[in-house]
Amino acid sequence: MIGMERYFKKRDLLLESSQFVKGVGPSRQVYLERLGIKTVEDLLLHFPRKYYDRSHIFPIGKIEPGVEVTFVSTILAASLRRTRRGQSILTVVVGDETGRVELIFFNQPYLENKFRPGERIVVSGVVSIYANSRQMISPEYELFSGDLDDSLIHTGRIVPVYPLTSGISQRMMRKIIANALEKCRGNVKENLSSRIILECGFPPREEAFRQIHYPDNEESSKRALERFKFEEIFFLHMLLKKRKTEVFSNRTRPAVPPPHDMFERFIESLPFSLTDSQRKVLDEIVKNVESSRGLNMLVQGDVGSGKTVVAVAAMVLAVEKGFQAAMMVPTEILAEQHYERVKAYLQDFPVRVELLIGSMSNSEKHKIREGLAEGLIDMIIGTHALIQEEITFKQLGLAVIDEQHRFGVKQRATLGSGEILPHFLVLTATPIPRSLAQTVYGDLDLSVIEGFPAGRRDVVTEIVMPDRREDVYGKIEEAFRDGKQAFILYPVIEDSGDSKLLAAIEQFEYLQMKRFKDYPLGLLHGRMSYEEKKRAVEMFRRKEIVALVTTTVIEVGIDVPGANILVVNNPERFGLSQLHQLRGRIGRSGEKAFCYLMLSEETGAGSLERLRIFASTNDGFKVAEEDLRLRGPGEIWGYRQSGYPSFKLINPLVDSDLVARSWEEVTAMLAADPGLKSKENRVVAEYYYNYYKPRMELAEIG
Numbered sequence: 001m002i003g004m005e006r007y008f009k010k011r012d013l014l015l016e017s018s019q020f021v022k023g024v025g026p027s028r029q030v031y032l033e034r035l036g037i038k039t040v041e042d043l044l045l046h047f048p049r050k051y052y053d054r055s056h057i058f059p060i061g062k063i064e065p066g067v068e069v070t071f072v073s074t075i076l077a078a079s080l081r082r083t084r085r086g087q088s089i090l091t092v093v094v095g096d097e098t099g100r101v102e103l104i105f106f107n108q109p110y111l112e113n114k115f116r117p118g119e120r121i122v123v124s125g126v127v128s129i130y131a132n133s134r135q136m137i138s139p140e141y142e143l144f145s146g147d148l149d150d151s152l153i154h155t156g157r158i159v160p161v162y163p164l165t166s167g168i169s170q171r172m173m174r175k176i177i178a179n180a181l182e183k184c185r186g187n188v189k190e191n192l193s194s195r196i197i198l199e200c201g202f203p204p205r206e207e208a209f210r211q212i213h214y215p216d217n218e219e220s221s222k223r224a225l226e227r228f229k230f231e232e233i234f235f236l237h238m239l240l241k242k243r244k245t246e247v248f249s250n251r252t253r254p255a256v257p258p259p260h261d262m263f264e265r266f267i268e269s270l271p272f273s274l275t276d277s278q279r280k281v282l283d284e285i286v287k288n289v290e291s292s293r294g295l296n297m298l299v300q301g302d303v304g305s306g307k308t309v310v311a312v313a314a315m316v317l318a319v320e321k322g323f324q325a326a327m328m329v330p331t332e333i334l335a336e337q338h339y340e341r342v343k344a345y346l347q348d349f350p351v352r353v354e355l356l357i358g359s360m361s362n363s364e365k366h367k368i369r370e371g372l373a374e375g376l377i378d379m380i381i382g383t384h385a386l387i388q389e390e391i392t393f394k395q396l397g398l399a400v401i402d403e404q405h406r407f408g409v410k411q412r413a414t415l416g417s418g419e420i421l422p423h424f425l426v427l428t429a430t431p432i433p434r435s436l437a438q439t440v441y442g443d444l445d446l447s448v449i450e451g452f453p454a455g456r457r458d459v460v461t462e463i464v465m466p467d468r469r470e471d472v473y474g475k476i477e478e479a480f481r482d483g484k485q486a487f488i489l490y491p492v493i494e495d496s497g498d499s500k501l502l503a504a505i506e507q508f509e510y511l512q513m514k515r516f517k518d519y520p521l522g523l524l525h526g527r528m529s530y531e532e533k534k535r536a537v538e539m540f541r542r543k544e545i546v547a548l549v550t551t552t553v554i555e556v557g558i559d560v561p562g563a564n565i566l567v568v569n570n571p572e573r574f575g576l577s578q579l580h581q582l583r584g585r586i587g588r589s590g591e592k593a594f595c596y597l598m599l600s601e602e603t604g605a606g607s608l609e610r611l612r613i614f615a616s617t618n619d620g621f622k623v624a625e626e627d628l629r630l631r632g633p634g635e636i637w638g639y640r641q642s643g644y645p646s647f648k649l650i651n652p653l654v655d656s657d658l659v660a661r662s663w664e665e666v667t668a669m670l671a672a673d674p675g676l677k678s679k680e681n682r683v684v685a686e687y688y689y690n691y692y693k694p695r696m697e698l699a700e701i702g
Contacts, residue, residue: 013183014039014184014188015041018037022179022183023175024176028167043176044213045228047213047228048162049163051215052158054124054140054155054158055070055156055158056069056070057071057072059071059096059097060095060134061098062098063099063127063134064127066128067126067127068126070123070124071096071101072120072121072122072156073121074094074119074121075094075120076100076117078090078092078112080109080112089104089105090106090108090112100133101136102134102136103135103141106138121143122141122155123139123140123155140155142156153174158215159174162177178213184209188206189683190204190683191205191235192230192234202226202230208224208227212225225649229655230661233659234662234665237663238684238692241666242688263313265349267313269348275306275449275452277305278309278310281310281447282313285310285314285425288423294423295423296423297424297426297444297445297446298427298445299425299426299427300447301427301449301450302429302620302621303581304584306449307427308402308427310449311402315342315379315400316351318398319378324379325399325400326386327380327382327401328387328401329382331383331553332530333533335357336355342379352376352379355382356368356382357382358383358385358388359531360385369392372391397422398423398425400425400426401424401427402427430624459587460592460595461594461595462597463615464596464597464599466598466601472598476516476547476565479565480546484564485563485564486547487565487566487585487586488569489552490503490504490549491573493526494506501600502569504525507549507569508521508523511547511549522545523548524551525550525551537558548563555582558585559585560588561589563586564591564594565594565595566583566594566595568595568598570598571597572603572610576624577624577627580620610626614626625653
């Protein structure tokens with residue numbers, strides 16, 4: 001925290017508590033902190049959510065009833081009266097050479113002394129006609145002397161409208177932020193290099209603060225917002241790139257020679273042909289592991305696109321050259337599933353494959369640890385246990401990580417041993433626009449497996465209204481008679497009593513005892529032990545049960561090719577990308593598959609429209625873009641799980657040009673000046689090291 005203390009001294013005004021801004025004090029500071037405002041800079045970064053344009057001045061005589069207008073006038077009279085019920089009514093008569101207006105204020109008697117005849121006033125509001133007189137009820141107003149100028153903050157200009165909390169009004173927030181701007185006049189330090197500001201056409205930081213809060217015109221507010229969006233993504237990119245350097249510095253990558261006999265024989269031995277896209281990604285992997293730069297790649301492919309076999313081929317390449325390979329996945333069921341599949345792929349090859357999961361006995365884990373340390377195990381498939389069980393590899397050459405958002409940069413760095421850092425291959429089934437991938441996975445190169453292997457078919461997705469539930473059950477029963485299998489999914493495990501959501505346990509009992517009593521069903525949910533989950537999945541895979549009544553536990557990686565029906569109850573409770581992952585559990589055998597979205601009576605019009613978009617396409621990118629538009633990147637790709645706050649200003653999908661420019665600038669800057677020590681980059685270094693980085697570290701902790 002030494003750096004933070006230095007920064008307080010250098011920028012004492014901006015990092016001073018916001019309670020010392022005129023108009024705040026200890027009591028209002030409590031309200032501001034509900035909005036996340038603790039410092040003066042937090043106040044300046046509390047941007048308007050919209051603006052009112054009150055810069056156009058109308059003569060009173062030309063004002064039309066029902067239209068919001070702004071006019072300049074003189075106070076003619078002010079009178080206060082009380083009703084029989086004790087209510088106070090203040091009437092202020094104002095006018096110009098074209099007419100008069102009565103301003104009415106209820107229960108604000110303290111305002112009477114504020115309105116003195118002869119003083120000038122700017123008023124904004126909606127005029128109505130009452131008893132042949134123009135009236136405005138509780139309008140916005142501002143007193144002034146001389147000419148209209150920049151000192152106006154409530155009317156007579158473009159006026160900010162802020163996000164608020166109880167205890168703080170718009171008028172109060174405008175005054176507080178205007179006071180903060182005045183307090184910091186001439187003391188806002190720059191945090192971008194002069195070259196970036198010039199080339200991007202950004203206003204200086206202090207001017208940007210003024211224009212974002214009290215813009216001269218619409219264009220100036222846009223340019224200010226553009227600058228702050230760039231700041232947000234620029235320093236995040238800086239953090240990602242520098243963190244990668246800090247975590248992985250002084251560690252070398254093993255040199256993997258070009259592929260040879262075993263790698264080629266493995267490709268030829270597969271019971272299917274790789275697609276052109278799979279081969280292209282494999283070529284990129286081979287090229288990277290041969291280079292001194294090493295492999296640090298995110299492989300992105302839709303559900304069922306064939307990422308796993310590409311990863312296994314890369315692992316074979318590492319083993320053939322004398323290295324060990326590890327694959328880390330999020331769940332024990334998925335780990336065992338991959339383990340069985342990899343063993344089947346490699347049954348005719350001299351490769352020793354083992355499994356490591358948390359539920360194994362201590363003696364089994366000890367045996368695995370010894371085998372890895374002594375080099376007796378070539379490939380290991382496991383869960384978090386691979387980084388939690390004090391594993392030492394003899395020579396780990398490649399680490400494959402499935403579903404990256406559950407494993408961060410620091411966790412990756414714990415793999416390998418000593419100064420040797422393995423190559424990294426990260427797999428994700430969540431389609432990510434390139435601009436967002438650069439942001440969330442800024443330290444990884446991106447490669448995409450497009451399309452699907454032969455045999456995959458699109459899933460027919462149907463929205464089912466509540467009164468058609470029995471029709472779907474009839475179709476499912478007919479499918480059971482034909483030997484088909486189904487996942488029947490519910491949003492919660494157990495009925496809590498205060499929810500209208502259907503629950504897996506209670507519905508399993510109903511379906512097994514009544515609706516599908518002639519067919520054996522299974523139950524699978526997150527509270528079951530690993531052995532119980534494993535038994536349920538194996539029975540389903542062997543077709544000893546025709547349906548699994550389940551929850552989202554099946555979202556990641558359950559692979560049962562015979563299942564071609566998915567029933568999703570309360571689908572409005574799930575994000576579109578999550579529904580797409582769930583839908584990916586079916587349609588793997590080449591037979592026609594069906595996904596039924598069973599609506600509830602509570603499904604709203606907005607949810608229905610969202611589900612219609614989902615039902616109209618099997619394209620994961622289209623689903624992801626719609627999800628991004630609706631929910632934002634933090635929710636979809638686990639960005640909040642990564643420890644960083646969600647985006648406040650920038651939308652990487654919409655602002656892709658800014659994201660790309662930021663990435664280029666950070667990459668070039670750190671390549672030329674890794675320590676940010678040049679005179680040009682000094683302002684960037686000061687802000688990054690003494691403010692941005694410490695603040696983000698605090699966010700990660702708490």
